[in-house]
Every structure is written in C-alpha cells, then in structure tokens.
Amino acid sequence: MLTINENYLKLPGSYLFSDIAKKVAAYQKAHPEREIIRLGIGDVTQPIAPAIVEALHRAVDEMGDAGTFRGYAPDLGYDFLREAIVENDYRAWGCAVEADEIFVSDGAKSDCGNIQEIFGPDCRIAVCDPVYPVYVDSNVMAGRAGTYDPATGKWSRVIYMPCTAENGFVPELPKERPDLIYLCVPNNPTGTALTRDQLAVWVNYANENGAVILYDAAYEAYITEQDVPHSIYEISGARTCAVEFRSFSKKAGFTGLRLGFTVVPRDLTCGGTALHGLWARRHGTKFNGAPYIVQRAGEAVYSAEGKRQVEAQVACYMENARVILQGLKEADCTVFGGVNSPYIWLKTPEGMTSWQFFDFLLENANVVGTPGSGFGPSGEGYFRLTAFGTAENTARAMERMRKVLGRPKSFS
Amino acid sequence: MLTINENYLKLPGSYLFSDIAKKVAAYQKAHPEREIIRLGIGDVTQPIAPAIVEALHRAVDEMGDAGTFRGYAPDLGYDFLREAIVENDYRAWGCAVEADEIFVSDGAKSDCGNIQEIFGPDCRIAVCDPVYPVYVDSNVMAGRAGTYDPATGKWSRVIYMPCTAENGFVPELPKERPDLIYLCVPNNPTGTALTRDQLAVWVNYANENGAVILYDAAYEAYITEQDVPHSIYEISGARTCAVEFRSFSKKAGFTGLRLGFTVVPRDLTCGGTALHGLWARRHGTKFNGAPYIVQRAGEAVYSAEGKRQVEAQVACYMENARVILQGLKEADCTVFGGVNSPYIWLKTPEGMTSWQFFDFLLENANVVGTPGSGFGPSGEGYFRLTAFGTAENTARAMERMRKVLGRPKSFS
Known part of the structure; x- marks a missing residue:
C-alpha cells in the first residue's frame, strides 16, 4: 500500500525561519510605513568580493x-x-x-x-x-x-x-x-x-x-x-x-x-x-x-586578493558584533558570543519568553531577531541577533533597542 | 551502538559510469597514442548559449x-x-x-x-x-x-x-x-x-x-x-x-x-x-x-533569444542522432531510439554481451559507449550511444564503427 514517511508528520510546525518570515510579513503588512531592520536570519549582506x-x-x-x-x-x-x-x-x-x-x-x-x-x-x-x-x-x-x-x-x-x-x-x-x-x-x-x-x-x-x-x-x-x-x-x-x-x-x-x-x-x-x-x-x-x-x-x-577581501568582509561583520555587544551591555542585557562568531546571544529581559521578546522587539523597535527557543528547549529565555546586517542598520538597530530596553515594561 | 546503513553494502559494485571511466582510463594509459571518442556518458559538449x-x-x-x-x-x-x-x-x-x-x-x-x-x-x-x-x-x-x-x-x-x-x-x-x-x-x-x-x-x-x-x-x-x-x-x-x-x-x-x-x-x-x-x-x-x-x-x-539558441543546440544533437542511426543501419545493426531522444539503443552484434561489446568497441574502434546491462537485466545484449558528441567526432565514430562492424569476428 502506498504510504508516506510518517516521520515527517511528527515534525511540529514548520521550519523556524519560515515562521519568522510569516510573522514579519504580517507585521509589515499591518504597518507598511515602519522600516524593519532584520538581524534575524543568518544571511550575509555584503556583495561577493571583487x-x-x-x-x-x-x-x-x-x-x-x-x-x-x-x-x-x-x-x-x-x-x-x-x-x-x-x-x-x-x-x-x-x-x-x-x-x-x-x-x-x-x-x-x-x-x-x-x-x-x-x-x-x-x-x-x-x-x-x-x-x-x-x-x-x-x-x-x-x-x-x-x-x-x-x-x-x-x-x-x-x-x-x-x-x-x-x-x-x-x-x-x-x-x-x-x-x-x-x-x-x-x-x-x-x-x-x-x-x-x-x-x-x-x-x-x-x-x-x-x-x-x-x-x-x-x-x-x-x-x-x-x-x-x-x-x-x-x-x-x-x-x-x-x-x-x-x-x-x-x-x-x-x-x-x-x-x-x-x-x-x-x-x-x-x-x-x-x-x-x-x-x-x-x-x-x-x-x-x-x-x-x-x-x-x-x-x-x-x-591572495580573495583572502584579503573576504577577511575584510568578516572584519566588518565582527565590528558589527562589537557594536551589538556594546549596545546590549549599555542596555543592561546579559550577552554572550560575538567574539568568535557573528552571533550574539542574549538573555531576554524581565523573564520574557523568547517569542515574547521577539514580538516585543518587532513591535517596539521594528527589529527582527531569532527566538532562542527555536533552537532547542535550553534556548528558551534567550534571543539571537546576527552581525550580518550593514554597519548602518546595525547601529540603528542598537539605537532603537537601547531606547525600548531602557524603559522596560512588564509582560504577562 | 554505532552502526552504518547496511543497505549501502548491498549495492553491488560501484556506479556504472565510474566503472566505465576506470576501464577507459586503463585503456588510454596502455595506449596513449590512440584517440578515444566518447559517446558513452550522457554529457553535452556544446557551450552554454550566448x-x-x-x-x-x-x-x-x-x-x-x-x-x-x-x-x-x-x-x-x-x-x-x-x-x-x-x-x-x-x-x-x-x-x-x-x-x-x-x-x-x-x-x-x-x-x-x-x-x-x-x-x-x-x-x-x-x-x-x-x-x-x-x-x-x-x-x-x-x-x-x-x-x-x-x-x-x-x-x-x-x-x-x-x-x-x-x-x-x-x-x-x-x-x-x-x-x-x-x-x-x-x-x-x-x-x-x-x-x-x-x-x-x-x-x-x-x-x-x-x-x-x-x-x-x-x-x-x-x-x-x-x-x-x-x-x-x-x-x-x-x-x-x-x-x-x-x-x-x-x-x-x-x-x-x-x-x-x-x-x-x-x-x-x-x-x-x-x-x-x-x-x-x-x-x-x-x-x-x-x-x-x-x-x-x-x-x-x-x-526569445535563449529559446532559439537552445533549440538550435538540440537540433545539432538530433542531427548527430540521425547520423548514428544511419551509420548503424548501414553496418546492419538493429537500432532503436534516436527520434525523440539523444540516445541510440542498439542490439549487440553476434550475441555479444553488453560488456563484451563495450570492450570490443573500445579496443577496435576506440569508441566508448555504455553497456546496456548497466541499466538493468533486460538491457543485456543492448548498447547505448549518445548523440551528445561533436558532429565531427560523431561522424568519425560512425566511420570507425562501420569499419569494425563491417568485418565482424566471433566472440566466446
């Protein structure tokens, strides 16, 4: 009898980044005037080196x-x-x-x-x-x-x-x-x-x-x-x-x-x-x-040329990582990573869940990150930001985040 | 306990085209002066269209x-x-x-x-x-x-x-x-x-x-x-x-x-x-x-341009197919395909197995084809030639094949 691979049906929900993309699209549709900065998916932004x-x-x-x-x-x-x-x-x-x-x-x-x-x-x-x-x-x-x-x-x-x-x-x-x-x-x-x-x-x-x-x-x-x-x-x-x-x-x-x-x-x-x-x-x-x-x-x-050029790109991203680390520290966040990696991992403030913080950040700072819980149960209560944005967007995202994290609210 | 996927071990031998490549390489090494024409693997030869x-x-x-x-x-x-x-x-x-x-x-x-x-x-x-x-x-x-x-x-x-x-x-x-x-x-x-x-x-x-x-x-x-x-x-x-x-x-x-x-x-x-x-x-x-x-x-x-150009390429290959079909018919081979496809399928002459004919053709005509038995048991006794060569090589391969198939020998 024709059967499917039943294991596929065990997978809960769909792929993490698809879920995020849908949430962001829905938010953007409801607020077309807001400019969203994406520090969520781990995708690069610099063009291919000469x-x-x-x-x-x-x-x-x-x-x-x-x-x-x-x-x-x-x-x-x-x-x-x-x-x-x-x-x-x-x-x-x-x-x-x-x-x-x-x-x-x-x-x-x-x-x-x-x-x-x-x-x-x-x-x-x-x-x-x-x-x-x-x-x-x-x-x-x-x-x-x-x-x-x-x-x-x-x-x-x-x-x-x-x-x-x-x-x-x-x-x-x-x-x-x-x-x-x-x-x-x-x-x-x-x-x-x-x-x-x-x-x-x-x-x-x-x-x-x-x-x-x-x-x-x-x-x-x-x-x-x-x-x-x-x-x-x-x-x-x-x-x-x-x-x-x-x-x-x-x-x-x-x-x-x-x-x-x-x-x-x-x-x-x-x-x-x-x-x-x-x-x-x-x-x-x-x-x-x-x-x-x-x-x-x-x-x-x-x-020789290629090496120099891609190392310069990596250095740019790592400068972004430094900016994010510093910005989050100034906002009294507890932060990890960002030293040997383009990813910054932070504890969500005020006991928010990862997805609560995702919504909070999307709605209040128009910044997209990735909920830590999407990466496994021990990721709950954490949040990922990536250093792959442009330098300008990264700085602006930090400015926005400092603002909204500087006057925290309570969440149920 | 660490185990491997045992099903992999059931696969007899290696992949058909790797086997052919090895045989051809060995023959070329033994006869570096001979120019081998490859009508075996289904790979194209015309460059990407402008x-x-x-x-x-x-x-x-x-x-x-x-x-x-x-x-x-x-x-x-x-x-x-x-x-x-x-x-x-x-x-x-x-x-x-x-x-x-x-x-x-x-x-x-x-x-x-x-x-x-x-x-x-x-x-x-x-x-x-x-x-x-x-x-x-x-x-x-x-x-x-x-x-x-x-x-x-x-x-x-x-x-x-x-x-x-x-x-x-x-x-x-x-x-x-x-x-x-x-x-x-x-x-x-x-x-x-x-x-x-x-x-x-x-x-x-x-x-x-x-x-x-x-x-x-x-x-x-x-x-x-x-x-x-x-x-x-x-x-x-x-x-x-x-x-x-x-x-x-x-x-x-x-x-x-x-x-x-x-x-x-x-x-x-x-x-x-x-x-x-x-x-x-x-x-x-x-x-x-x-x-x-x-x-x-x-x-x-x-x-519009792309269509015209790729259709012209396909037409070239189909002209090769026509040349192969005609050449093999002139050599009294029984042939199939080549009308809706770049593949010509022939019955091996004189009851040779597919691999016997592969060796015969490689050694006597320095032409590489693909043994039919490599595609399944009912392929035994058949042989595949492809129309993907250049027009020149295809014509030369047919010339060589007509020569060696024109004076057939017996094989055990």
Missing part, C-alpha cells in the same frame, strides 16, 4: 566557449578546489587531511542534513541544546528521534546537551552513550566556541566510546581567539572519530552561490567499513557536483 | 554590487524562474500547473534520488528495465529493494517492467501492484518514448490503484513526434497521481551549471496528506536553494 566576481566572469566565459566548456563536474569536486582547500584550510593549520578526503557540495546545510543517511536507523544522536535545527530535523525524518514531547520540546531518543550561561555554554559529556555527536563550533546560535582542550575531551570521548563526531565548522572564519581550533583535525585522534563540515556561505558571502564541503578521513571506520566509501557512494548516487563556475569562485576565495 | 552566458554575466555583476546582491534564495526557487517555467513548459502545452507547484533544485538527479524519502519504507517500487540506475539505487539505500540476486541482476522487492524490442519498449502493466512507478520518458537508455495513449494507460492505472507515478522527463526537449506528450500533465488525471522531474541539463547544456525542478501538484495526496507539503519540508530542511546566478541562467533559457 576577486571572486572576476573569477566568476572568467568561468562563465569558459562555459560559453566550446574549447573550454565543462559539463558534469567530477562527483566529489574539481581537484583545483579540493587542493586549494587542503592547502589553506588544513595544511596551513597543521592538519593531516588529503585532497581525496574533501567532498565538495552545494553547502553545509545539505551535507549536515544528508550525513545521517549513511548511519544505521537505531543510532542515538546527541546534540547541543540550543543548536541549528537541521541536525535534529533530518534525524526526525529518518525515524531516529523517537517521539516529540510538546511539554518539554524534546524528542525521546535524542540526547540533549544543554549549553547555557550556567555551564559557560560548554556541553558536558552525556550520561547516556550517543553514537553520533553533532557539535557546531563556533555554535549557532549561541556564538560561543570550544577551546582546544575542551574539544580534545570530546575527541577522546568519541574514540573511547566508538562514537562519531559530526563537526559543523561553518563559522570557522569568525574565530579570533588563539586557543579556539579552526578545525577538529587540529586535535590529535580526530581522524578516527570525526567528520567535518565547512561552508563558503559565511566565510565569503556564498549564501546565494552555494558551496561547501565535507571532510571524511579515510581512517574513520565503523565495524570495518570506511565511512569515506559510503559518503562517496551517496554523493555519486544522489548528487551531481557543484557548478563549475561556483567551484572556480571557491578557488578564488583562496587567492 | 543569451544564457549574457544572463550569467549580468547576474554575477548583481552579486558583486551591494545594491543588487542576493543572499539565500527562496527555498523553493525564485518566482521569476518558477513563473517562466509554468508559462513555457506547462501553460503553453495546455497543462494546469501553478508556479507554487514548481520546486527548483540543483538538478533532476538529486530530485529523482531524494523523492523516495517522503514515502513509507515498505512501498513497492516499479521500474522500467532497463532504466537510469538512480531510481533503484536510491531505493536500495533506503532499504526498499530487498535483496540482490547476482544471477538475475534483480532486487527481490523491485517490480521490473521489461522494455525490449519484443514489446516495442512499451512497459506492460505489472502483475504485482506497485506503490511507486518510475517512468522515464523519453527513456534513458533506450531513447524510446510513450505516446499520449500509452501514457494515459499508466495514469489511469495509477489513479485506480492508488499508486504514484514518478515521471522523469529530463529529455523532454528532444521529443519530435506529435503524439508523444512533453509533460505527464497533458494527460487527464495526472494531477492526482504524478510527480514530474525536469532538468536544464540536456535542454540547455546545464550539466555543469546544475538546475532542475520537480512538479508536485497540490491535488496529489496519500491518506489525506498532500505530498506537496512533505516535499516542501524536505526541500526546506535539507536544501538551501539553487544559486541565484544559475536561476537567472535558467530564466534566460525561456527568453
């Missing part, structure tokens, strides 16, 4: 010429890009990663969502709480999450590792043994990171317990502190227990260009089977390569 | 300008592209499809591979035999295929619908009732199509039996005969039983640009649940949109 634009134009011309036209890309990515990645993101940081361990893709969201497919249906997953919703949602769809309890906001088979102000946003080793451990460092949404020593605890734990760490380093480019590793492969032992996801979205403004990659070390096995071969098979069967022109754009990110 | 190149350049410039930069694309595709698609691919053909039923993606391979996720784990699938391997492989990975019998080349839970010279390559209604029916029309690899009346039989069957047709129309642009429908939605009743996949790869040479789309009509339900919502949820959770610049390129395919 060196990358130039590379794109060159690649487009190649595609328009019979002598240089390229059809299907190699399944796992062009060598020119895989080698630039290995050289700049790994060898330069002392990490032993080879070009044939890099799987180029259309972005970290796809990879983070798809990686669970190569694992068994009964694997237990552990996630930081709060965290990027794709890890849990993709496992719900695959039937690994159990049942949802609306009262707690938790899934029965998911192991939650709370990251709150109380533990300094450092997840503690779980009491129940997980098989797959999702770590997002620097974390989305809290903007906090793990030091080398803190991450080493997890690598050792995974190796000792036969678990795999699924390490999402999409915000790596924003790390500023010396003791925060840029890759999990900086940690000894990671090659036998960790997969790493990277993205060009936040590093170089590729949210609308789509490029990312996954590292699956050849040493990483499960019951004698190399995960590298499984992921290669998935890639080869259900994906047909990232566009040539976008892979050339990715290569340009690593050119 | 109107599309222009659109790409314009979009790249937009991405490099703060005033026109675009970040994340809408999950399901930009309206400008969805509307161009609806107007040109559906309304112009009298099909009732709305823009919000179009899901833009990075290509039909991803969509064909991913669509099975929204269905239940026990659904029985039916496939034409031979056919594009992704349908079966993606269901093997999901555990729906049962066990593989190397003796027959069949999976125990897959319903095979042989398409051979004996039945004119028209699949017969299966004896066992399938839940999901994959139809590829025009068919890859046989190059044959179904008439409106033949397709109506399937639409009626699916509606009467509560099955869903997964209709892959990736080669629609090559249809030349009047009674072959371009879309399944030309058939009355298809909106309640069919999902359609389309691709820009073969229509406009986008194999290296990556763009496709899936149509999920809102009328298509299973047990009261609309498949539209399930697919939207999958897209929103595990995909982040096709690149803006590539969607603008897709839009340009529907401009």
